[in-house]
Amino acid sequence: MTVIPPPSARFPIDAVLPSLFGALRDHGGAVLRAPQGSGKTLRVPTALLEQPWLPGHHILVVVPHGLAARAACLRMATLLGEAPGETIGFRTVSNSLAGPRTRIELLSAAMFLRQIQDRPELADVGAVLFASVDRLQAGDPASEFPGAAILGAAFAREAREALCGRTLLLAMAERSDGAAMAALLGGGGAPVPVVTAAAGFPVAVRLREAGGGDADAAAAIRHALRDERGGVLAFLPDDGAIHRVAALLEDAGGFGPDILFIPLCDEAGEGPLAAAIAPAPPGRRKLVLATPFAEAGLGIADIRIVVDCGLTRRPGRDRARGLARPVTVPAGRDAGDRRAAAAGRQEAGVCYSLRPPPGQPEAMPPDLAPPDLVPPDLASLVLEMAAWGITDPATAPWSVLLPAGPSAAALALAISQATSLLARLGATGADGAITPLGERMVRLGLHPRLARLILGGADLGLGGLACMLAALLLEEAGSGEAVGDRGCADLQDMAARLLDEEQGREEGSHPGVDMRRAWRILERAQAWRRRIGIHQPVERRDCARVGELLALAYPDRTFLADLPSAPDFQGDAER
Incomplete structure (x- = not known):
C-alpha cells in the first residue's frame, strides 16, 4: 500500500x-x-x-x-x-x-x-x-x-x-x-x-457594471492585475471567449515578465493544465482564463483574485438540429458564489464581479427557445434508463436530476417527446424496453440521434462520413459558433469542404472556414472511428448521400425540408 x-x-x-x-x-x-x-x-x-x-x-x-x-x-x-x-x-x-x-x-x-x-x-x-x-x-x-x-x-x-x-x-x-x-x-x-464542513477564507466581492462583452472582461482583468497582488483566475463563458479576450489582452500591450499567462480551454493539453495546477514560479504570478468547467474545482493553485464575467453557457434547444445547444446567459447567484470562492482557497481574496447595468435587457439568439420555457432534451437519459431496465421513465428520480427543472406538465411532455424519438430511432420498442439497436446506441455515449446516424452510416458503408457529419452537428450545436461562412449552403457542402481539408486537397480554397474548429471536428470524427472500429474510407462522392444519413437521425421530421441545414455561418458574436 x-x-x-x-x-x-x-x-x-x-x-x-x-x-x-x-x-x-x-x-x-x-x-x-x-x-x-x-x-x-x-x-x-x-x-x-x-x-x-x-x-x-x-x-x-x-x-x-x-x-x-x-x-x-x-x-x-x-x-x-x-x-x-x-x-x-x-x-x-x-x-x-x-x-x-x-x-x-x-x-x-x-x-x-x-x-x-x-x-x-x-x-x-x-x-x-x-x-x-x-x-x-x-x-x-x-x-x-x-x-x-x-x-x-x-x-x-x-x-x-x-x-x-x-x-x-x-x-x-x-x-x-x-x-x-x-x-x-x-x-x-x-x-x-x-x-x-466550514467555509474557507473570506472573499471581498467588488461589483463592476459591464455589458457582458469581451472588452469589458479584458478591462477588468487588466484592472485586477494593476491594483491587486496574487494570481488571477478569469471565468469566461466558452473557449471562443477565451481566444477573443486573450487577443484583446495581447493587443493592449501583452504582459510583463512577472505574468504567467495560461489560456485554459476545455480541451486543454497536459502542458497548460499542469501549468495551471502547479504553483507559480518564484517571482511570477498567474493569469488563467477558464470556462465554467473550472467551477467544478480544478485545483488551480496560487489564485487570490477572480474576475467573473457574469456569464455562463446552459442548455438551450436547437430546434433545427433537434439537439441541446448551449446559449450564453447570466450566470446567476449560485455560480457567482462558486466562482468567488476560488479566490479564498489559500487566503482572503478578491472577486471582481461583472454585471449588466440596471435595466439592460439580456439578448438571446432568436433561433433558440429560452431554456426556462422549454422542456429539457431527455432522450439520452431516457435511453440510459431503458438500458437499465426502466421502461417507465416517469419513475426516475427527476427531483434530483432536475432540481430546478420544468413544471410537472413540461416534464411529462419532455418524457413523452424523448420516448417517442427513441421509438422512431429504433432504440426502444412499443413497451419502452431497449432493443438490440438501442443497446448498440447507448454504448456510444452520444445523443441518440448521433448514435443512430453513426451506426446506420456504418451499416451502409458510410461510417467515416457519418462520424464526420455527427461531429459537425455536435460542434455547431455545442459551441454556437460558426465553422464557415454563409457561402456554405448546406451540410453536404460543408462535409465536402472538411473532407478536402482532411485529405489536403485544394488547400486554401475555402477561406471562409474556421480551420481551428474544422480540425477539431475532424479530430473528433477520427477518434470516434478509432473507438468504434470504423475503417471505411470517406470518398468525396459519398457526400452526395448526406441527406440519406440525416434521415436516419431525424425520422421524426416529416419532410426532407425539415432536416437540419448547415449552420448559419455567421457566429453568434456577429449577430
Missing part, C-alpha cells in the same frame, strides 16, 4: 473526516457539504484509502467532465510524490491513465455511467465518491453528460441492494443542502447522514 502523507493544514476538510468516515462506516453512505477549495476531491479519497474497514481495494471518484478528472489526478499524484498512473489514475471518454498499482481512479460522469451499466457489481470497489454533485445534474453547463452521474448514483445504490454489495457511496456537494441526494442514496430506507 502507498503511504499517504499526513494531513495538511491547508485542507479545511480534515476537521470533519472523523465524523464523515463514521457515517460511511455505520450507514454505507453519506453526503458531504463543503465549499469549493476545501479539499473534498483531493483529500477525502486518499484518507479513505487508509481506513482498514474499507470494503474493497479500489476507490472511484466521479467528476463532472474529463478535464476535471485529469486535473484532479495530476494534483493528487503530486501530493503523493508520484507520477499520474501509479496510485492515482483517471479514465475519460477520450483517454485513460492507470497501472497495476492504481487504487484511486477518477472518472468522468459519462464513463462511470458506462461502467455501472456494464459491471453493476462494482467488484473490488470499496467506495464510489461523486464529487461536486451540484455540477452533475441535468442541465448543468459544466457537465459533459448532464445527469449521468446522478443517474449512475441511483443505479449504484439499486445494484448494491440487489446484489447485497458493500460498496460505500458518498456524494460531495457545495451549495445544496444535500437532502435530495441523502434520500437518493438511502433508497427505500432512511436518508444517509449529511456532514457539513
Whole structure:
C-alpha cells in the first residue's frame, strides 16, 4: 500500500473526516457539504484509502467532465510524490491513465455511467465518491453528460441492494443542502447522514457594471492585475471567449515578465493544465482564463483574485438540429458564489464581479427557445434508463436530476417527446424496453440521434462520413459558433469542404472556414472511428448521400425540408 502523507493544514476538510468516515462506516453512505477549495476531491479519497474497514481495494471518484478528472489526478499524484498512473489514475471518454498499482481512479460522469451499466457489481470497489454533485445534474453547463452521474448514483445504490454489495457511496456537494441526494442514496430506507464542513477564507466581492462583452472582461482583468497582488483566475463563458479576450489582452500591450499567462480551454493539453495546477514560479504570478468547467474545482493553485464575467453557457434547444445547444446567459447567484470562492482557497481574496447595468435587457439568439420555457432534451437519459431496465421513465428520480427543472406538465411532455424519438430511432420498442439497436446506441455515449446516424452510416458503408457529419452537428450545436461562412449552403457542402481539408486537397480554397474548429471536428470524427472500429474510407462522392444519413437521425421530421441545414455561418458574436 502507498503511504499517504499526513494531513495538511491547508485542507479545511480534515476537521470533519472523523465524523464523515463514521457515517460511511455505520450507514454505507453519506453526503458531504463543503465549499469549493476545501479539499473534498483531493483529500477525502486518499484518507479513505487508509481506513482498514474499507470494503474493497479500489476507490472511484466521479467528476463532472474529463478535464476535471485529469486535473484532479495530476494534483493528487503530486501530493503523493508520484507520477499520474501509479496510485492515482483517471479514465475519460477520450483517454485513460492507470497501472497495476492504481487504487484511486477518477472518472468522468459519462464513463462511470458506462461502467455501472456494464459491471453493476462494482467488484473490488470499496467506495464510489461523486464529487461536486451540484455540477452533475441535468442541465448543468459544466457537465459533459448532464445527469449521468446522478443517474449512475441511483443505479449504484439499486445494484448494491440487489446484489447485497458493500460498496460505500458518498456524494460531495457545495451549495445544496444535500437532502435530495441523502434520500437518493438511502433508497427505500432512511436518508444517509449529511456532514457539513466550514467555509474557507473570506472573499471581498467588488461589483463592476459591464455589458457582458469581451472588452469589458479584458478591462477588468487588466484592472485586477494593476491594483491587486496574487494570481488571477478569469471565468469566461466558452473557449471562443477565451481566444477573443486573450487577443484583446495581447493587443493592449501583452504582459510583463512577472505574468504567467495560461489560456485554459476545455480541451486543454497536459502542458497548460499542469501549468495551471502547479504553483507559480518564484517571482511570477498567474493569469488563467477558464470556462465554467473550472467551477467544478480544478485545483488551480496560487489564485487570490477572480474576475467573473457574469456569464455562463446552459442548455438551450436547437430546434433545427433537434439537439441541446448551449446559449450564453447570466450566470446567476449560485455560480457567482462558486466562482468567488476560488479566490479564498489559500487566503482572503478578491472577486471582481461583472454585471449588466440596471435595466439592460439580456439578448438571446432568436433561433433558440429560452431554456426556462422549454422542456429539457431527455432522450439520452431516457435511453440510459431503458438500458437499465426502466421502461417507465416517469419513475426516475427527476427531483434530483432536475432540481430546478420544468413544471410537472413540461416534464411529462419532455418524457413523452424523448420516448417517442427513441421509438422512431429504433432504440426502444412499443413497451419502452431497449432493443438490440438501442443497446448498440447507448454504448456510444452520444445523443441518440448521433448514435443512430453513426451506426446506420456504418451499416451502409458510410461510417467515416457519418462520424464526420455527427461531429459537425455536435460542434455547431455545442459551441454556437460558426465553422464557415454563409457561402456554405448546406451540410453536404460543408462535409465536402472538411473532407478536402482532411485529405489536403485544394488547400486554401475555402477561406471562409474556421480551420481551428474544422480540425477539431475532424479530430473528433477520427477518434470516434478509432473507438468504434470504423475503417471505411470517406470518398468525396459519398457526400452526395448526406441527406440519406440525416434521415436516419431525424425520422421524426416529416419532410426532407425539415432536416437540419448547415449552420448559419455567421457566429453568434456577429449577430
